[in-house]
Amino acid sequence: MGGHLTTFHISFRRIRAFTEVARVQSLSSAAHALRLSQPALSQSISHLEQQLDIKLFDRQSEGSFLTSAGLIFQRRTERFFAQIAEAVSHSRADKIESADVAAVINKLSYAHIRSILAIWRCGHFRAAALHLSISQASLQRAARQLELVMGVPLYRRSASGLGVNERGEFFARRCALALAEIEAGRQEINAAQHQNAHIRIGILPLAPRMILAQAMHMSHELNGMVEIIDGSYEQLAVLLNDGALDVLVGALRSPSSYDDLTQEPLFEDPYVIVSRPDHPLFHQSVLAMSDIADYQWILPPQGLPRRFVLDDWFKLHALMPQGIFETSCLLTIAALLSKSDDLSILSRSYVELDGASHLRALDQISIPHKPRLVGLTYRHNWLPTPFQADVMAHLRASASVFDRHKAA
DSSP, rough: OOOOSSSOOOOOOHHHHHHHHHHHHHHHHHHHHHTTHHHHHHHHHHHHHHHHHHHOEEETTTEEOHHHHHHHHHHHHHHHHHHHHHHHHHHHOOOOOOOHHHHHHOOOOOHHHHHHHHHHHHSHHHHHHHHHOOOOOOOHHHHHHHHHHSSSSEEETTTTTEEOOOOOOHHHHHHHHHHHHHHHHHHHHHTTOOEEEEEEEEEOTSOHHHHHHHHHTTTSSSSSSEEEEEHHHHHHHHHHHTOOOOOEEEEOOSSOOOOEEEEEEEEEOEEEEOOHHHGGGOOOOOOHHHHHTSSEEOOOOOOOHHHHHHHHHHHHHHHHOOEEEEOOOOHHHHHHHTSSSOOOOOOOIIIIISSTOOEOOOOTTTOOSSSEEEEEEEEEOOOOHHHHHHHHHHHHHHHHHHHHHHHH
C-alpha cells in the first residue's frame, strides 16, 4: 500500500507556531496573529525544540531570530505546508480559494493525518486500527472528523472493508510527502550536529551493483545510513512516488509511470545475448539469427522490458524464442547458463560488472531495440538533505567512471 508513516509525531499546532514566529520574528506578534497567549506560544516552541533536541530561535530583546538549525527547519516546514495545501486543494471537488485552503489546514491535526495514512497504508479501517494499536471506534472518529474538515468523502467500502477512495488516496499520499519533509528537516538538523543522516535507495533488478558499491565506497566517509531496497520497477516506483524511497537506480522508463517523477540518464546500457564463457557460439566470428534460433532460451517473464525486446526481435524473423525456463532471478539465470548451452538476454553493464566471472556477451550479433538508459529516478520536487545530495553525487561520479571506461 502506501508509504511508511514517520516515527516523528509532529504537532501541527507547534509547526504553525514555529512558522509564524519565524515569519514575524516576534513572540508577541506571533501570539497575537495566532490568537494565543504569549506563554502558550512560548511553550509550543519550547516543546518543538525539545522534540528536535535543538535550539530553533535566538531570543533577544529585539525579537526572536532563527538559528542555523531554525533556518533548515523553516525551509522544510514551508515545503510541508505546500504539500498539505496541494493535498487540500486537489482533493476538494470545488474551486477552493487560497484563503479557504488555509482555513482547512488550520483545522487539521496530526491525529487526522495519522488516521488516513494508516488506512491508506493498511488498506482498510480494521487493519489500520491494529497497526496504530487503537480501537476502531477511535480511528473512525478521527477519520470522520477529517472528512468533516475537508468537506468531501475520503473513504469507500470494498470487499476487504472500508478504505480510502481515489480522493482519499491522493490526499494521503500528499500528506505522506509532507511528513517526509519534516523528517528530512530533522535529519538535516541531526547531520549538522554530526548525528546520522539517512537515504533510501531502490535498486532495480538489472541495475549495476558494482556502480552502487563504488558509490557507497566513495560515500564511506560521510556520516549517515544508506538503506538499499531491491524490487521490481512497479513496486519501487510506488514507494518512491509515495515518499517511502528517495531515489531509484536502474533502467529508465519511457514514458515514466508517474507524471511527478524526474528521470536523470547516466549512461546507455543495451541488452546483449549472454551465455556461459565457453559456449560453442564463441568460436564463430560472425553470428546470424539462424545461428542462435535453434538454441533454448532462459526467458524473462512476460511484462519485463527485455522480454518485449526479445519477442519483437524474433518476430522480425517470423520466429519464437524457445525455452522451458522463465525467470527474472539473476542468480538462477547464471546457474542455469553455467550448466547448459542455453542463451538469455541481460544488460551489458550487468554482464561486464556484476556477472563478469560467469557470464559472457555474444558481441558477434546485436539485438535491435530502442536505446536503453540507466539512471536515477526521483520526485520532481524532492529536496535532498546534504547527506543525500552527497550520496547522489557519488552515484553520478561512479556511473561516469564506468561510462568513460566503456567508451575507451
